[in-house]
Amino acid sequence: MSAFTPKLFVISGPSGAGKGTLVARVRDLHPNLGLTVSATTREPRPGEVDGVNYHFLSEEDFRHRIDADEFIEWANVHGHMYGTPASEVKKNLDAGNSLIIEIDVQGAFQVKERFPEAVLIFIMPPSLEVLAERLRNRGTETEESLSLRLANASHEIELSDRYDDVVVNDDLDDATAELLNVIQQHERN
Numbered sequence: 001m002s003a004f005t006p007k008l009f010v011i012s013g014p015s016g017a018g019k020g021t022l023v024a025r026v027r028d029l030h031p032n033l034g035l036t037v038s039a040t041t042r043e044p045r046p047g048e049v050d051g052v053n054y055h056f057l058s059e060e061d062f063r064h065r066i067d068a069d070e071f072i073e074w075a076n077v078h079g080h081m082y083g084t085p086a087s088e089v090k091k092n093l094d095a096g097n098s099l100i101i102e103i104d105v106q107g108a109f110q111v112k113e114r115f116p117e118a119v120l121i122f123i124m125p126p127s128l129e130v131l132a133e134r135l136r137n138r139g140t141e142t143e144e145s146l147s148l149r150l151a152n153a154s155h156e157i158e159l160s161d162r163y164d165d166v167v168v169n170d171d172l173d174d175a176t177a178e179l180l181n182v183i184q185q186h187e188r189n
């Protein structure tokens with residue numbers, strides 16, 4: 001009998017908390033950990049590739065897909081629409097792998113409704129000051145987008161007590177090890 005049970009992990013946290021960075025590092029260390037590619041109506045950033053980072057859609061196309069029930073969840077996040085295609089989840093679960101869905105708090109609670117066995121993990125920044133510094137240094141946001149993302153952060157952090165696990169992303173190596181440990185603990189249960 002296998003000691004490994006594939007699980008659905010939902011990872012959330014404020015923009016700039018380090019979700020993408022940690023997920024990439026954990027996936028380097030954990031074989032066969034799938035990751036869904038979300039759809040979004042925001043513009044691609046330099047270097048982002050359609051179908052790899054996101055499925056970049058027009059708002060009209062996104063709304064058609066909502067009507068066709070193609071998303072397991074979707075939400076308006078920081079002024080744009082984002083959603084998880086059901087096909088992405090099926091593809092990964094059919095392969096018998098655990099799966100990470102990296103989405104905002106609204107989406108996380110929708111997934112939990114639909115898949116009660118999903119494990120919700122919140123990535124917490126060490127402080128709002130550090131969060132602002134990291135997001136600013138990433139250099140991807142306009143001043144307007146930066147302000148909106150930071151304004152939303154406090155509310156998102158308030159909801160972290162509804163998550164199964166919280167990982168504080170202060171030192172990157174420590175946070176990577178902790179996230180990997182949390183995932184593997186759940187897979188053993």
Ligand SMILES: Nc1ncnc2c1ncn2[C@@H]1O[C@H](COP(=O)(O)OP(=O)(O)OP(=O)(O)O)[C@@H](O)[C@H]1O
Nearest residue numbers: 014015016017018019020021134138169170171172
């Ligand atoms: N522990 C850390 N120490 C220092 N810098 C970090 C740490 N973790 C992440 N960063 C940096 O902070 C920035 C934000 O990280 P990242 O893009 O992974 O955040 P995110 O939560 O995925 O954001 P978004 O939700 O906007 O996609 C990046 O430039 C990343 O390199």
Ligand SMILES: Nc1nc2c(ncn2[C@@H]2O[C@H](COP(=O)(O)O)[C@@H](O)[C@H]2O)c(=O)[nH]1
Nearest residue numbers: 015038074075077082083084102103104107
């Ligand atoms: N509800 C959903 N939220 C999503 C999804 N994909 C990403 N996100 C969230 O959007 C913000 C901003 O992402 P960015 O790439 O523009 O920086 C990010 O913090 C995620 O939480 C999704 O499919 N559904």
